[in-house]
Amino acid sequence: MKIDEEIKVRKFSSDWQRASINIAFTANWLNLILEKRAAKKQITLQQFNVLRILRGQFPNPSTNSLIKSRMITSMPDISRLVDRIVTKGLVSREKNREDKRAVDLYITPKGMELLEEIETEMMMTDVLPNHISEEEAFALSELLDKFRGNYNEKG
Structure with a gap:
């Protein structure tokens, strides 16, 4: 429509x-x-995004600041978001060996498993191909990149 x-x-x-x-x-x-x-998997879109970031870093550790810099939507309180997925057993937290004040974050096997279960559905593979061709998807993505350009307004 x-x-x-x-x-x-x-x-x-x-x-x-x-x-x-x-x-x-x-x-x-x-x-x-x-x-x-x-x-449906008892997580939020932001939690899904954190899990994808941590999987991309795996087996290397991640930090709250790295996660914050890579989030699709800006999140003021990454610590609380991470606390929730640690509680669910999807992420583990360990003290950094070199910097005792820093905390290393890792995706757990349970977190990896959840991503495998939900990722195809979250990538909209059941919606996008039914409405636009792969060429149109590429063109749309290029237009959106062009639209954003170098514009970066911090609000």
Whole structure:
């Protein structure tokens, strides 16, 4: 369905306004789908993202600051987020051998197992190919990269 119909707007003031609203609306739509999928495994979308980051670092340790720098959505309190997935047994925490103040984070076998179970569904492989071709997906990704460009507004 077109964005005009989705949000019941007769006319946008410009194609740039239409595109901006469409991007925001679609991002929210995707997040809702992904949150529901993650919730089936009793995790949040942010927790899923942390697990993917830790898996990418494995077998090397990670830190809260590395996780924060790689998160898709900004999270002010990474410590609390990590605490929750440590409690679930998906991540382990160990004292850093060189810096006693630092903490090393590792994904656990249980965390790896959960990622294997949920990753295909979280990558929207059941949605995207049904709506856009691989070439269109590439073009969309290129356009989004171009759109973001070097613009970086910290709010």
